[in-house]
Amino acid sequence: MSHTSSRSSASSLENDRQEMMTSAQKNRRSNNGNINFNNRNSRGRDPNGSASSASSTPTRAGNLQQAVEVVMNSFYKHTGGLNSVDAVEALQEFWQMKETKGQLFPAGGSSCPHYTDEDSDSPPFVTYVVLPGGACFASFEHSVTLADAKRSAAKIALMNSVFNEHPxxxxxxxxxxxxxxxxxxxxxxxxxxxxxxxxxxxxxxxxxxxxxxxxxxxxxxxxxxxxxxxxxxxxxxxxxxxxxxxxxxxxxxxxxxxxxxxxxxxxxxxxxxxxxxxxxxxxxxxxxxxxxxxxxxxxxxxxxxxxxxxxxxxxxxxxxxxx
Known part of the structure; x- marks a missing residue:
C-alpha cells in the first residue's frame, strides 16, 4: 500500500465512520457472564479450553465483525483496486500518517504498532498490539495461526484508531x-x-x-x-x-x-x-x-x-x- 493510497484511504474513513460507529454501538452491551477459568495454559483463550467457543456469543461477535468489516471495506474501496487489504499494513500506514501530521507519541516512541504473541502450541492463537499512543487491543476472532491472530488484532486496533478520530x-x-x-x-x-x-x-x-x-x-x-x-x-x-x-x-x-x-x-x-x-x-x-x-x-x-x-x-x- 503506497503512502498516497493510504492517505486517500484515511480521508475516506471520515465518510464511513458514522456507519462504523452505528455498527460498533450494537456491541456496547456489557458481558455479565461468569466464566470459570481453570486452565492456566489457556492464556487469554477459552477458559474452558473449547476450540468451538468462538461462536459462544454469535450476536455480539457478529456485530463486532460487522463494525470491523466497515473499516476494512473502506480501505479496500480506496486502495487502487487491490484485491485485498492487509490489516497489519493498513494499521501501520494509519499511524505513520498521524506522525507525518505532527502527532507526538509517548517518550518519543515511533509510529509502529508493537505486537506480542501469547505463548501457545495450538490454536486458538492470541496476539496483542500496543498502539503508538499507548492503547492495546488483541485478536478478537478464533485464530488458527499466529498470522491470523496478528491480522485480527490489527483489524480491531484499526477500527478503534479510526473511531478515536471522531471529535x-x-x-x-x-x-x-x-x-x-x-x-x-x-x-x-x-x-x-x-x-x-x-x-x-x-x-x-x-x-x-x-x-x-x-x-x-x-x-x-x-x-x-x-x-x-x-x-x-x-x-x-x-x-x-x-x-x-x-x-x-x-x-x-x-x-x-x-x-x-x-x-x-x-x-x-x-x-x-x-x-x-x-x-x-x-x-x-x-x-x-x-x-x-x-x-x-x-x-x-x-x-x-x-x-x-x-x-x-x-x-x-x-x-x-x-x-
Missing part, C-alpha cells in the same frame, strides 16, 4: 465537566470533591485537564499507570508516607510503562508470594479470565496486558528461584 473523543472542557459529573454520580461524592486537588475526583479532573486537546486513547497510557499503581498497592504505600494525591499525580504524570516499571512491580508480587503462597498464580488466572472476556468484545486492554506482563515476570522469577 467527541477529544478531551475538551465540556467533556471534562461531563466526565467529572459522571464520576461524582458513580462514587456518590459531594460536588466540592471535584475542586479538591487531593480527592480522587479532583485528581481525575487534573489528569483530564493535563490532557486537554488529546483523545481518549492518548489518555489511556496515563490512566493505565494509575490503574497499575492502585492494583499494585503503590498508591496505598504513598498515602502511608503522607504523599498527597496531587504529589503522586505530579510525580507520575511523565512516567512511562517500561521494563523497569514492570520489574519493580514484579518484585512486589514476589514479596506477596512469600506471605501468601500461590497468589501470583491466582492473580494471573484472574487476569487471563478478564482478558478472554474483554478481547472477545474488542475492548481496550492496556491495563490487563500490563498486569499480565508484570505477573509473568514475577512467575518466571519465582520458578527460577524454585529451580
Amino acid at each position: 467527541y473523543r477529544k478531551i475538551t472542557d465540556t467533556f471534562i465537566q461531563s466526565a467529572v459529573q459522571d464520576a461524582l454520580k458513580v462514587h456518590n461524592g459531594p460536588r466540592f470533591d471535584a475542586h479538591n486537588p487531593n480527592s480522587s475526583i479532583g485528581v481525575f479532573e487534573s489528569m483530564l485537564k493535563s490532557h486537554a486537546g488529546k483523545t481518549m486513547l492518548e489518555f489511556q497510557e496515563t490512566m493505565t499507570i494509575f490503574q497499575l499503581l492502585h492494583w499494585n498497592d503503590s498508591l496505598k504505600a504513598m498515602r502511608a508516607r503522607q504523599c498527597s494525591r496531587q504529589e503522586v499525580l505530579s510525580h507520575f504524570s511523565n512516567t512511562i510503562i517500561d521494563d523497569k516499571m514492570r520489574r519493580h512491580m514484579a518484585l512486589d508480587w514476589l514479596s506477596r508470594e512469600q506471605d501468601s503462597p500461590g497468589v501470583i498464580k491466582r492473580e494471573l488466572r484472574s487476569c487471563y479470565n478478564e482478558i478472554y472476556r474483554e478481547r472477545r468484545e474488542g475492548k481496550e486492554l492496556r491495563f490487563l496486558f500490563e498486569k499480565r506482563n508484570i505477573l509473568l515476570i514475577a512467575q518466571e522469577q519465582l520458578e527460577g528461584k524454585q529451580n
Whole structure:
C-alpha cells in the first residue's frame, strides 16, 4: 500500500465512520457472564479450553465483525483496486500518517504498532498490539495461526484508531465537566470533591485537564499507570508516607510503562508470594479470565496486558528461584 493510497484511504474513513460507529454501538452491551477459568495454559483463550467457543456469543461477535468489516471495506474501496487489504499494513500506514501530521507519541516512541504473541502450541492463537499512543487491543476472532491472530488484532486496533478520530473523543472542557459529573454520580461524592486537588475526583479532573486537546486513547497510557499503581498497592504505600494525591499525580504524570516499571512491580508480587503462597498464580488466572472476556468484545486492554506482563515476570522469577 503506497503512502498516497493510504492517505486517500484515511480521508475516506471520515465518510464511513458514522456507519462504523452505528455498527460498533450494537456491541456496547456489557458481558455479565461468569466464566470459570481453570486452565492456566489457556492464556487469554477459552477458559474452558473449547476450540468451538468462538461462536459462544454469535450476536455480539457478529456485530463486532460487522463494525470491523466497515473499516476494512473502506480501505479496500480506496486502495487502487487491490484485491485485498492487509490489516497489519493498513494499521501501520494509519499511524505513520498521524506522525507525518505532527502527532507526538509517548517518550518519543515511533509510529509502529508493537505486537506480542501469547505463548501457545495450538490454536486458538492470541496476539496483542500496543498502539503508538499507548492503547492495546488483541485478536478478537478464533485464530488458527499466529498470522491470523496478528491480522485480527490489527483489524480491531484499526477500527478503534479510526473511531478515536471522531471529535467527541477529544478531551475538551465540556467533556471534562461531563466526565467529572459522571464520576461524582458513580462514587456518590459531594460536588466540592471535584475542586479538591487531593480527592480522587479532583485528581481525575487534573489528569483530564493535563490532557486537554488529546483523545481518549492518548489518555489511556496515563490512566493505565494509575490503574497499575492502585492494583499494585503503590498508591496505598504513598498515602502511608503522607504523599498527597496531587504529589503522586505530579510525580507520575511523565512516567512511562517500561521494563523497569514492570520489574519493580514484579518484585512486589514476589514479596506477596512469600506471605501468601500461590497468589501470583491466582492473580494471573484472574487476569487471563478478564482478558478472554474483554478481547472477545474488542475492548481496550492496556491495563490487563500490563498486569499480565508484570505477573509473568514475577512467575518466571519465582520458578527460577524454585529451580
